[in-house]
Amino acid sequence: xxxxxxxxxxxxxxxxxxxxxxxxxxxxxxxxxxxxxxxxxxxxxxxxxxxxxxxxxxxxxxxxxxxxxxxxxxxxxxxxxxxxxxxxxxxxxxxxxxxxxxxxxxxxxxxxxxxxxxxxxxxxxxxxxxxxxxxxxxxxxxxxxxxxxxxxxxxxxxxxxxxxxxxxxxxxxxxxxxxxxxxxxxxxxxxxxxxxxxxxxxxxxxxxxxxxxxxxxxxxxxxxxxxxxxxxxxxxxxxxxxxxxxxxxxxxxxxxxxxxxxxxxxxxxxxxxxxxxxxxxxxxxxxxxxxxxxxxxxxxxxxxxxxxxxxxxxxxxxxxxxxxxxxxxxxxxxxxxxxxxxxxxxxxxxxxxxxxxxxxxxxxxxxxxxxxxxxxxxxxxxxxxxxxxxxxxxxxxxxxxxxxxxxxxxxxxxxxxxxxxxxxxxxxxxxxxxxxxxxxxxxxxxxxxxxxxxxxxxxxxxxxxxxxxxxxxxxxxxxxxxxxxxxxxx
Amino acid sequence: xxxxxxxxxxxxxxxxxxxxxxxxxxxxxxxxxxxxxxxxxxxxxxxxxxxxxxxxxxxxxxxxxxxxxxxxxxxxxxxxxxxxxxxxxxxxxxxxxxxxxxxxxxxxxxxxxxxxxxxxxxxxxxxxxxxxxxxxxxxxxxxxxxxxxxxxxxxxxxxxxxxxxxxxxxxxxxxxxxxxxxxxxxxxxxxxxxxxxxxxxxxxxxxxxxxxxxxxxxxxxxxxxxxxxxxxxxxxxxxxxxxxxxxxxxxxxxxxxxxxxxxxxxxxxxxxxxxxxxxxxxxxxxxxxxxxxxxxxxxxxxxxxxxxxxxxxxxxxxxxxxxxxxxxxxxxxxxxxxxxxxxxxxxxxxxxxxxxxxxxxxxxxxxxxxxxxxxxxxxxxxxxxxxxxxxxxxxxxxxxxxxxxxxxxxxxxxxxxxxxxxxxxxxxxxxxxxxxxxxxxxxxxxxxxxxxxxxxxxxxxxxxxxxxxxxxxxxxxxxxxxxxxxxxxx
Numbered sequence: 001x002x003x004x005x006x007x008x009x010x011x012x013x014x015x016x017x018x019x020x021x022x023x024x025x026x027x028x029x030x031x032x033x034x035x036x037x038x039x040x041x042x043x044x045x046x047x048x049x050x051x052x053x054x055x056x057x058x059x060x061x062x063x064x065x066x067x068x069x070x071x072x073x074x075x076x077x078x079x080x081x082x083x084x085x086x087x088x089x090x091x092x093x094x095x096x097x098x099x100x101x102x103x104x105x106x107x108x109x110x111x112x113x114x115x116x117x118x119x120x121x122x123x124x125x126x127x128x129x130x131x132x133x134x135x136x137x138x139x140x141x142x143x144x145x146x147x148x149x150x151x152x153x154x155x156x157x158x159x160x161x162x163x164x165x166x167x168x169x170x171x172x173x174x175x176x177x178x179x180x181x182x183x184x185x186x187x188x189x190x191x192x193x194x195x196x197x198x199x200x201x202x203x204x205x206x207x208x209x210x211x212x213x214x215x216x217x218x219x220x221x222x223x224x225x226x227x228x229x230x231x232x233x234x235x236x237x238x239x240x241x242x243x244x245x246x247x248x249x250x251x252x253x254x255x256x257x258x259x260x261x262x263x264x265x266x267x268x269x270x271x272x273x274x275x276x277x278x279x280x281x282x283x284x285x286x287x288x289x290x291x292x293x294x295x296x297x298x299x300x301x302x303x304x305x306x307x308x309x310x311x312x313x314x315x316x317x318x319x320x321x322x323x324x325x326x327x328x329x330x331x332x333x334x335x336x337x338x339x340x341x342x343x344x345x346x347x348x349x350x351x352x353x354x355x356x357x358x359x360x361x362x363x364x365x366x367x368x369x370x371x372x373x374x375x376x377x378x379x380x381x382x383x384x385x386x387x388x389x390x391x392x393x394x395x396x397x398x399x400x401x402x403x404x405x406x407x408x409x410x411x412x413x414x415x416x417x418x419x420x421x422x423x424x425x426x427x428x429x430x431x432x433x434x435x436x437x438x439x440x441x442x443x444x445x446x447x448x449x450x451x452x453x454x455x456x457x458x459x460x461x462x463x464x465x466x467x468x469x470x471x472x473x474x475x476x477x478x479x480x481x482x483x484x485x486x487x488x489x490x
Numbered sequence: 491x492x493x494x495x496x497x498x499x500x501x502x503x504x505x506x507x508x509x510x511x512x513x514x515x516x517x518x519x520x521x522x523x524x525x526x527x528x529x530x531x532x533x534x535x536x537x538x539x540x541x542x543x544x545x546x547x548x549x550x551x552x553x554x555x556x557x558x559x560x561x562x563x564x565x566x567x568x569x570x571x572x573x574x575x576x577x578x579x580x581x582x583x584x585x586x587x588x589x590x591x592x593x594x595x596x597x598x599x600x601x602x603x604x605x606x607x608x609x610x611x612x613x614x615x616x617x618x619x620x621x622x623x624x625x626x627x628x629x630x631x632x633x634x635x636x637x638x639x640x641x642x643x644x645x646x647x648x649x650x651x652x653x654x655x656x657x658x659x660x661x662x663x664x665x666x667x668x669x670x671x672x673x674x675x676x677x678x679x680x681x682x683x684x685x686x687x688x689x690x691x692x693x694x695x696x697x698x699x700x701x702x703x704x705x706x707x708x709x710x711x712x713x714x715x716x717x718x719x720x721x722x723x724x725x726x727x728x729x730x731x732x733x734x735x736x737x738x739x740x741x742x743x744x745x746x747x748x749x750x751x752x753x754x755x756x757x758x759x760x761x762x763x764x765x766x767x768x769x770x771x772x773x774x775x776x777x778x779x780x781x782x783x784x785x786x787x788x789x790x791x792x793x794x795x796x797x798x799x800x801x802x803x804x805x806x807x808x809x810x811x812x813x814x815x816x817x818x819x820x821x822x823x824x825x826x827x828x829x830x831x832x833x834x835x836x837x838x839x840x841x842x843x844x845x846x847x848x849x850x851x852x853x854x855x856x857x858x859x860x861x862x863x864x865x866x867x868x869x870x871x872x873x874x875x876x877x878x879x880x881x882x883x884x885x886x887x888x889x890x891x892x893x894x895x896x897x898x899x900x901x902x903x904x905x906x907x908x909x910x911x912x913x914x915x916x917x918x919x920x921x922x923x924x925x926x927x928x929x930x931x932x933x934x935x936x937x938x939x940x941x942x943x944x945x946x947x948x949x950x951x952x953x954x955x956x957x958x959x960x961x962x963x964x965x966x967x968x969x970x971x972x973x974x975x976x977x978x979x980x
Contacts (some may be wrong), residue, residue, distance in 0.1 A: 102638075122633035122911075128625045131632070131840075135618045142621070142809040144613035145604075148592075162935055178668050185833060194684035194706050210832045216706075256745050319632045321839045340588055342700045343675060344668040344834060348841055349811045350621075401731040 006051035011196055013052060017061060017072060024388075029380025029453075030071040033064060036276075045254060066293060068373065071380070074198040078385065080257075080395045080408035080444070082231065085202040085221035087217025087238070090437040094206055097416075097434060099434055101206075105428040109462060113428035115255060115404060116320050121452065123367045127319055127354055130361075134353040140445035144373070145348030150176025150326070150340045154352045157359035160455060165287070167310075167328070175327045175336050176347045180285045180313030181207060182326040184344065187281040187309040188246070190335040192217055194290040196245035197236055201230050203406065205255040205283075205434030208248060210448035212437070219437040220244060226397045228407055229254060229261035232268055239276045246279045252296045254445035256408040256435055258399025266299040268418035274307045278330065281309045286402040288317055291376050296401070315353055317368065321407060322351040375403045385458060386447075390470055403449045413471055415445040421467055427460045454465030496535060496541035498658040503542060504551055507562060514878075517942075519567035519870025520559040522552060532621060541810040556783060558863065561832035561870070567877065569887045570747075570934070572721065575711035576693040577728070578782045580927040582703040584696055587906075587924060591696075594909060595918040601950065602937040603918035604892060605745060606810050611864055613857045617809055619845055620851075624843040640666025641815070642691045647849035649815055655777070656791035657800075657818070663819050665826050666837045670803030671697060673817040675833065677771040677799040678736070680825040682707055686735035689728055691720050693896065693934070695773075698738060700925070705838065709927040713893060716887045716896055719744060722758055729766045736769045742745030742878045743776035744788045746925055746936035747896040748889025756789040764797045769822065771799045775815075778807055778858060781866050785892070796820030804845055807858065812841040848867045868939035868959030876937075877953030881962055893939045903961055905935040912957055917950045 020026035033041070038049045056062045063073045129484060135141060147156065154173035162169050177183040180365045184207075192198060194216035200208065202221035212219050220238055223231040230249055238244055250260040251269070261269070270385035284298045300310035309332055313325030324347060329336040340346075358364050379398075380404055386396055393410035409415065416442045422428065432444030451457055510516035523531070526538045536694045543560055546552045593604045625631060632864065645661035651911055652659050655755035667673040674697075682688060684706035690698065692711035702709050710728055713721040719741055741751040741759070751759070763770045775789045790800035799822055803815030814837060819826035832835075848854050871887075873897055875885050883900035899905065912918065922934030941947055 018740060062767045095714060095828065098831075102828070102831065116635070119630035123631075124629050124633055128629070131625060132622055135621060139614050139618070140612075140811075142617045143609040143614055144810045144811050146604070146811060181832060181881045189704055207832050210828070214679055214829060214832060228529040321630075321634050321836075322630045323834065323836065323838045334589060336583065336590070338700070339704060341592065342671060342697050342704060344672045344813065345697075345815065345920075346811075348813045348838060350841070351838055387577035 003051065009044060010040065012056040013056060014059070017056075019330070020445045021072070024071055027381065028072050028384035029377045030072045032072065033069075033096050033154055034069055036221035041249045047101065051144040053285060058148065060101050063343055065183060065373070065376070068236060073380075077383070077398060079397045080406060082225045083202045083221075083223050084437070085223060085440065086438065087484070088274060089197040089218040089220040090197060092209050092217070092437045094209045094434060094437065094439075095213050097439070098206055098210055100344060101419070101430070101434060104423045105449045111426070111428040112449070112464075113430060115448050116316055116450060116451065117371065117374070117403065119320075121404050122319055123358070123363060126363055127358060129320075131187060131324075131350065131354040134350060138353065139352050139354060144349060145346045146176075146352055148337060150174070150347055151349055151352040151356060152435040154324075154356040154359075157356050160280050161364075162328070165295050165297050165376055169328050173328050173333065174448050175329060175333070175340060176352060176353040177325040177327055177340065178344050178347055179315045179323045180283065180311055182340075182343060182344045183311040183313065183325045184208065184211060184248070184281065184425065186339045187311060187329065188215060188217070189247070189327065189329060189339050190332040191279040191281065191309065193245070197243055199244050199247040199278075201254055202433070203256055203261075204248075205250070206430070206434035209435075209437055221437060224254075224257070224259065226257035226259050229259040229265065229318060230269075232265060236272060239272070241276050242276075245277050246281060248281040248361070249299070250281065250283045250286065251299050251402070252284055253402035254400055255286070255402075256404055256430070258404050259404050260296060260400050261396070263297060265295065267302045270299050270302040270308060274303075274305045277307075279307055279309060281311065283311045285311065285313045285316055286404075287421060288370060289370065289375055289403065290401040292400060300328065303330060303377070309336070317371070318355060318358060318364065319351075323347075324351050324355050361442040374452060375401075375449070378403055378451070378453055380406065381453040381458070382447060385461040385465075391465075391469055393488045394468075404451065405447045407445050407447060409443045409445070409468055411471060413443040413468060415443060418445070418467055418471055422464055425463060429464070492824070493541065493569070495538045496545065499532065499534060499542035500545040503546060504549070507546075507551055511562070514631065516562055517871065518562050518874035519867045520562045522562065524559055533912060555863070555866070558640070563870075565744040567873070567888060568885050568894060569716045570885045571716045573692040573711075573713050575713065575926070575930065576928065579687040579708035582699045582707070582709050582927045584699045584837040584924060584927065584929075585703050587929070588696060588700055591909075591920070591924060594913045594979065599739070601916070602920040602939070602954075603920060604937050604940065606806055606911065607861065607864070607940040608942060609810075611861060612809055613848070613853060616853055617812075617848060618925065620847045621840065621844040624840060624847065628843065631840050631843060633870070634839060635836045636666075636842055638756055638827060638836050640664070640837055641839055641846060642843040644814075644846040644849075647846050651849060651854070652818070655785050655787050657959075659818050663818050663823065665819060665830060665844060667815040668829065668834050669805045669890070670773065670801055670815040672699065672833060673801040673815045674701060674738070674771065674773060676826045676829045677801060677817060677819065678705060678707070678738070679829050680822040681736040681769040681771065681799065687733055689725060689737040689768075689939045690735045691739055691744055691749075693746055693922070693931055694738075695740070696920070696924035698773075699925075699927055711927060714744075714747070714749065716747040717750050718753065719749040720759075722755060722762065726762060729763070729768050731904055732766075733766050736771060737763055738773065739772040739789070740773045740776065741789050742774055743779060743889055743892035743894070745776065745892075746894055746920070747887050748892050748894050749887070750786060750890050751789075753787060760789050760792040760798060764793075764795045767797075769797055769799060771801065774799045775801065775806055776894075777802070779862060779865055779893065780891040782890060790818065793820065799826070807861070808845060808848060808854065809841075812845065813837075814841050814845050818936045824866075864942060865891075865939070868893055868941070868943055869895065871943040871948070872937060872951070875951040875955075879961055881955075884958075893970045894936045895939065897935050897937055898932045899935070899958055900962060901933060903933040904960060905931075905933060908957055908961055912954055915953065917922045917954050945967065
């Protein structure tokens with residue numbers, strides 16, 4: 001009896017959700033009434049509503065979020081296919097394109113462009129208070145070098161928080177840096193020489209490619225699944241002959257796809273690279289932006305040999321303007337420290353002291369819970385908008401964390417040309433070719449859902465969809481049976 | 491009549507000064523009684539005293555300091571000779587030695603070791619106040635990226651202050667960096683490729699050599715006079731065949747010697763390198779620490795073609811812990827900006843905003859006048875102590891600015907071994923071989939007079955002198971008629 005009632009309620013609710021989503025009254029990410037509200041409204045028992053919701057959840061129409069209730073889930077969309085980059089290492093020449101991109105998007109960082117949340121998402125007044133306190137407590141904080149490794153009080157907090165993902169670090173294992181990007185710099189310089197080949201996901205973060213270019217490194221782009229991350233068989237093959245000097249990956253919510261490797265895959269990855277003596281530089285700056293119940297472990301959690309150089313940052317988490325990142329360099333510790341010494345010598349003590357206090361006080365954990373909810377909602381809205389406004393045949397990723405989305409437009413689209421048009425209207429994003437050493441991904445783009453959703457954001461996304469439609473209408477689709485061509489040509 | 495009286499007074503005063511210096515009652519850097527006081531004491535006219543002081547000044551026994559009075563001048567000492575490094579470029583391997591040095595001196599930065607003034611020399615409470623104000627005024631200052639170039643409000647102030655040395659810069663010509671060391675990084679990466687040869691002074695700053703090592707650059711060490719800077723004829727010869735990719739110099743108060751190039755030499759330097767299309771990276775971080783009436787102009791003041799990348803920093807001037815430097819990259823502007831983007835992305839906005847206000851308020855100029863006086867006094871005391879405590883045959887530089895001193899110990903001394911001994915007693919300095927790509931300068935050391943002089947500092951210097959004496963007594967001097975050997979061997 002109860003099951004029948006629940007099934008009837010399920011059908012009614014599923015129909016209503018579909019109808020309301022079609023008219024736009026309801027959207028992915030919206031909160032549903034509580035179980036008790038529905039019970040009272042529909043005059044059924046609580047167990048019936050609970051059962052109906054379970055059916056909706058099973059069928060992927062809604063999702064439960066701990067301590068928050070039930071939410072409309074975004075439609076499951078087919079993600080872009082696994083990438084198939086060239087098997088040859090390439091000298092990187094992304095410099096010129098990146099410069100053009102920076103010029104086009106300068107001062108428009110609150111569109112879909114920069115991979116950072118909007119300033120109002122951060123605990124500004126709390127940090128101000130802590131900074132004032134730190135200044136009062138240590139009168140010479142502004143005139144003392146904080147030491148090249150960073151303040152011990154911060155390194156201790158960092159190590160303590162790392163225990164949550166299984167990190168067995170002491171304060172001495174931690175090197176503070178000027179944001180995550182400096183940590184990547186130090187890690188690459190500690191493990192490579194100019195001319196070396198470095199394996200990366202494809203697509204991968206353009207800043208990393210630009211680092212390669214500036215250091216004279218060659219990128220070996222490895223096939224990567226936009227949901228599950230790098231192909232281990234391909235990486236195994238690529239590292240077989242000893243020609244790969246290092247490997248830089250983002251196992252948790254990669255930039256740009258948002259892919260997440262499984263724990264098993266991470267374990268295999270760590271073992272493979274330790275055996276081959278290829279250092280793994282793990283960029284985990286999005287790891288804290290998980291949406292499930294548990295933070296995904298980084299590969300570093302499985303590192304027994306010190307072969308993993310683990311890079312993280314509080315920039316995207318707590319305060320972009322404070323520029324505090326860190327690295328746990330494993331067996332490259334002394335090399336990384338000396339490189340920090342000559343790169344920026346030390347990180348400002350005042351920002352470190354403020355952050356240490358924020359971590360210690362528990363303010364951090366509270367803030368991150370809020371930030372994760374914001375991200376989830378923004379990603380859901382973005383998904384919803386892509387479904388609504390973009391041409392049929394568009395595919396995109398639905399990451400389980402972070403706030404980035406990797407979008408494949410139908411063949412014939414050109415995201416670089418699209419940006420030139422949209423930037424004129426104040427709408428920016430990162431075009432696909434930036435994410436490849438060979439300027440592949442011409443019809444791809446990365447959208448960042450860093451800004452709390454609003455009508456303004458929605459309008460921008462709709463307009464971007466219109467521009468894509470227009471571009472495709474103007475350009476007869478260049479159909480290609482050989483999808484390889486996509487990755488070989490600029 | 492007046493001249494005779496003045497001459498008599500001069501002789502009497504000179505004798506007294508010499509006698510009191512011999513007993514230690516009077517020391518270099520001590521203030522003399524004022525003209526009026528002496529007039530009253532000696533019962534002579536003011537013009538007689540004035541004339542006697544002029545004679546003392548002419549003979550180098552005392553010096554006038556604007557708005558401060560007359561001071562005992564340090565004895566003129568013969569500086570170390572012009573260096574004669576190898577004419578072949580060298581791959582740099584200072585890394586290991588620098589690491590040992592860092593371990594030996596860790597936590598002892600207030601000795602003669604680190605090239606920075608002590609925390610109490612900086613305007614801490616003023617900066618704290620300005621930082622609090624900045625936070626109150628801009629609530630999202632901690633959560634916004636300041637932009638890759640840096641805050642415009644700071645860049646404007648920087649450009650305005652550069653006018654004082656003849657800098658014709660707009661805010662757009664200025665790139666803010668994480669201290670001077672990041673600026674050097676960006677400048678080198680903007681102008682060189684791995685394997686390139688870069689010309690430097692000899693001796694030169696070890697951080698620069700370490701940068702070379704990490705970038706795979708070769709150092710071509712050019713003969714340099716410890717008083718007047720790099721030898722232009724030697725540089726002319728070295729750049730003749732197009733084999734030099736860039737040149738990094740410190741024309742104003744070089745590290746470690748404190749040498750100062752003349753304006754004429756700077757003009758010739760700029761012209762030569764522009765003709766040869768060899769970019770000049772000018773490190774001017776000590777330029778503001780001048781002792782004369784006018785700030786020496788940097789080479790950048792003579793740059794007509796944008797060939798000079800000018801590096802400066804507020805780290806050593808205003809607040810070491812804030813880590814704010816800058817570069818005026820001339821025609822390498824866009825390249826430097828994109829390199830900043832991938833090195834640390836941006837500099838914290840809060841420290842920039844604080845510094846901008848400090849510059850704007852006039853607090854900076856006031857503070858620097860005080861800092862220069864401190865430096866002058868500390869350098870004088872250091873000179874005096876070297877004369878008093880170090881073995882005969884020791885030679886050192888007497889810079890016209892900065893607070894560094896380059897000391898040549900008698901043959902047979904080994905400054906690296908000396909550091910190992912002295913560090914045990916908490917006395918640190920930088921040993922000579924750190925300042926050369928080839929580990930020359932074995933019997934040289936750099937002393938930094940960054941700490942306000944005190945009995946503790948004096949005691950340390952005396953003890954260091956004792957250790958030198960002891961080392962020389964233990965080691966029979968290895969006499970060498972070929973001073974070249976000094977520079978070729980480790």
